[in-house]
Amino acid sequence: MAADESFIAIRNLSKHFGSVKAVDDISFNIRRGEFFSLLGPSGCGKTTLLRILAGFEIPTKGDVLIDGQDMTTVPPHLRPTNMVFQSYAIFPHLDVKQNIAYGLRKTGISKEETERTVNEALEMIKLPGYGNRRADQLSGGQRQRIALARALVCKPKVLLLDEPLGALDKKLREEMQLELRQLQRSVGITFVFVTHDQEEALTMSDRIAVMSRGKVLQIETSSRLYEAPNCREVADFIGTMNFIDGSVAGSENGYAVIDAGPLGSLRAPNAERPFERNRRVTLAVRPEKLRIETAPPGDGTNSVAGKLGAQSYLGDRSHFYVEVPGMTKRIAVASQNATRNLDITDSGDRPVWVSWPVESGVLLPGE
Amino acid sequence: MVGAKRIDGLLAYGIIYLIFIYAPVLLIVLFSFNNGIYVAFPLKDFTFKWYSDMVHNTGLTKAVGVSLRIAGIVAVVSTVLGVLGAKAVTRYAMPGKAMVTFLIMLPLVIPAIVFGISLLTLIAKVFGIQPGTWSIVCGHVLICVPFSMAVMISRLQGFDKNLEEASLDLGETGWRTFWRVTVPLAMPGIVASFLLCFTTSFDEYQIAAFLSGNDATLPVYIYSQLRFPNRLPGTLALGSCILAISFVIVTFAEWMRRRGTNPDKGLGI
Ligand SMILES: Nc1ncnc2c1ncn2[C@@H]1O[C@H](COP(=O)(O)OP(=O)(O)OP(=O)(O)O)[C@@H](O)[C@H]1O
Ligand SMILES: [Mg+2]
Numbered sequence: 001m002a003a004d005e006s007f008i009a010i011r012n013l014s015k016h017f018g019s020v021k022a023v024d025d026i027s028f029n030i031r032r033g034e035f036f037s038l039l040g041p042s043g044c045g046k047t048t049l050l051r052i053l054a055g056f057e058i059p060t061k062g063d064v065l066i067d068g069q070d071m072t073t074v075p076p077h078l079r080p081t082n083m084v085f086q087s088y089a090i091f092p093h094l095d096v097k098q099n100i101a102y103g104l105r106k107t108g109i110s111k112e113e114t115e116r117t118v119n120e121a122l123e124m125i126k127l128p129g130y131g132n133r134r135a136d137q138l139s140g141g142q143r144q145r146i147a148l149a150r151a152l153v154c155k156p157k158v159l160l161l162d163e164p165l166g167a168l169d170k171k172l173r174e175e176m177q178l179e180l181r182q183l184q185r186s187v188g189i190t191f192v193f194v195t196h197d198q199e200e201a202l203t204m205s206d207r208i209a210v211m212s213r214g215k216v217l218q219i220e221t222s223s224r225l226y227e228a229p230n231c232r233e234v235a236d237f238i239g240t241m242n243f244i245d246g247s248v249a250g251s252e253n254g255y256a257v258i259d260a261g262p263l264g265s266l267r268a269p270n271a272e273r274p275f276e277r278n279r280r281v282t283l284a285v286r287p288e289k290l291r292i293e294t295a296p297p298g299d300g301t302n303s304v305a306g307k308l309g310a311q312s313y314l315g316d317r318s319h320f321y322v323e324v325p326g327m328t329k330r331i332a333v334a335s336q337n338a339t340r341n342l343d344i345t346d347s348g349d350r351p352v353w354v355s356w357p358v359e360s361g362v363l364l365p366g367e
Numbered sequence: 368m369v370g371a372k373r374i375d376g377l378l379a380y381g382i383i384y385l386i387f388i389y390a391p392v393l394l395i396v397l398f399s400f401n402n403g404i405y406v407a408f409p410l411k412d413f414t415f416k417w418y419s420d421m422v423h424n425t426g427l428t429k430a431v432g433v434s435l436r437i438a439g440i441v442a443v444v445s446t447v448l449g450v451l452g453a454k455a456v457t458r459y460a461m462p463g464k465a466m467v468t469f470l471i472m473l474p475l476v477i478p479a480i481v482f483g484i485s486l487l488t489l490i491a492k493v494f495g496i497q498p499g500t501w502s503i504v505c506g507h508v509l510i511c512v513p514f515s516m517a518v519m520i521s522r523l524q525g526f527d528k529n530l531e532e533a534s535l536d537l538g539e540t541g542w543r544t545f546w547r548v549t550v551p552l553a554m555p556g557i558v559a560s561f562l563l564c565f566t567t568s569f570d571e572y573q574i575a576a577f578l579s580g581n582d583a584t585l586p587v588y589i590y591s592q593l594r595f596p597n598r599l600p601g602t603l604a605l606g607s608c609i610l611a612i613s614f615v616i617v618t619f620a621e622w623m624r625r626r627g628t629n630p631d632k633g634l635g636i
Contacts, residue, residue: 054536089533
């Protein structure tokens with residue numbers, strides 16, 4: 001039995017397909033009982049990493065340990081893992097019962113026991129009475145649940161899910177997100193969940209690994225990933241972010257003073273990973289942390305002057321885009337329409353000030 | 368109207384085409400019931416004589432037996448090799464895969480006469496063995512495996528490879544997965560391949576002519592009988608029978624293939 005912290009241990013793992021480094025020297029741990037997500041853009045190596053955990057791909061380099069046992073070269077049928085495929089892979093020549101019971105044959109349990117297990121599983125996925133349906137008589141959501149039940153009756157130590165909700169429509173997907181999360185809590189099995197949908201990852205996961213080009217950029221809880229990204233790529237991938245380039249000019253009251261060129265002097269917290277003087281940095285700040293003002297704000301907050309370029313009204317909130325001299329991209333500002341306001345007019349090139357509390361900024365390494 | 372004319376032209380073409388293909392075949396059936404040795408109009412009386420002669424012709428029944436046995440063995444061997452070959456080509460990454468596939472499929476375009484001559488030379492001259500049933504089986508397997516491979520490759524490519532992975536993932540070995548998933552899902556292809564190889568072997572002449580030795584297959588036997596004019600109507604009767612049986616088999620194979628097109632509607636096994 002391994003420590004709960006390193007229930008799944010991935011050590012210097014690489015997988016190359018010819019010249020493509022699908023997984024490139026990755027090391028991290030997954031905790032026991034955790035809902036762990038792999039998030040990243042298409043082609044970043046999520047599926048490859050999952051398939052290495054399942055045993056379908058032999059890594060080019062490195063090791064995988066599950067519950068303290070070296071799994072690197074163990075074939076898939078001997079691993080304590082089960083997988084829910086994106087295509088669900090429901091056997092079309094078998095009915096629902098036979099599909100769910102598929103993995104029970106090798107356990108050698110009796111017919112009655114199998115029958116009971118299958119019925120319990122159908123109960124769990126809220127499809128009692130569907131046992132005799134054939135695969136082509138099921139909807140996408142039902143197939144997804146059956147794939148889940150088929151994997152869970154094998155009592156795996158780890159359940160691997162490759163974009164299991166990708167094929168469902170939006171409403172069903174949100175329902176299944178909740179159900180899946182509840183199910184994971186009740187069975188207590190470690191889930192490794194692949195998705196390229198950041199909202200899905202944020203709502204469901206205990207921790208998320210953000211991947212890009214075969215590398216893991218950051219592993220964090222949802223809120224820390226959103227509020228404290230560790231590099232520009234993560235900040236850009238999760239949600240919307242404004243970036244202001246500059247360099248560290250000094251420090252004042254524990255904050256770094258940033259020389260942002262034409263935008264003047266800005267301040268930002270610099271405690272977590274302190275940057276030295278003269279380092280190139282990027283100051284990142286989320287649109288919803290910004291305020292738009294029609295007069296220059298007082299001291300104590302950061303502010304930059306610009307012109308209101310465009311705005312869009314979305315009912316519960318409005319988005320403003322401010323053109324700032326010296327910046328190539330417009331600054332995005334999101335504000336809640338907390339009070340009823342029928343008087344929003346597009347006033348064109350009005351001069352405005354964008355301001356935010358110093359605490360709301362995040363300093364990232366510059367390019 | 369130009370449109371109507373064009374359709375009429377197409378229709379005429381279609382009818383002429385069908386006559387061109389099927390008139391000779393239907394003539395065989397017609398004359399097999401004709402009470403006369405010569406295949407010529409006007410027709411004489413209607414008779415079943417040639418059919419009853421056929422049944423009592425021991426040379427012919429023996430040839431039918433030889434052909435059926437060879438076709439059966441060839442169909443089984445070629446289909447087994449085809450399934451295994453197709454599985455290897457579609458599911459495993461191996462060095463030189465394209466080259467191997469090319470070499471397996473090559474016999475499709477090599478004239479059968481080349482196989483006939485080379486196998487005869489090899490068996491009779493190099494090994495000094497009397498050619499016969501087994502040498503024909505070898506020759507036919509060579510030309511049938513590409514057919515079987517072609518059918519099985521398209522069938523195996525037709526279903527999600529995740530299905531086999533799911534079976535491995537659920538704890539079954541590669542071998543059990545082959546029997547529990549691959550074979551049931553490939554069954555329509557297996558049946559189609561079996562029937563295709565069977566009929567290919569059954570009416571193959573060139574290789575059989577070179578390698579038959581004392582075991583004449585049906586096509587070889589029929590050709591040898593054409594020297595005797597009074598045997599001709601008997602072969603017409605035989606031809607009609609084969610035509611009827613082939614029709615049934617091909618229809619069945621096509622039906623199986625269509626059923627198999629949608630993997631979700633397999634065989635219901
Ligand atoms: N069997 C393979 N042979 C060659 N290259 C492969 C193979 N499998 C994956 N790759 C390559 O490895 C890289 C990572 O692929 P992978 O499927 O892991 O990405 P992914 O993150 O799952 O993407 P998506 O979100 O599109 O599913 C891609 O560039 C892909 O082309
Ligand atoms: Mg993928």
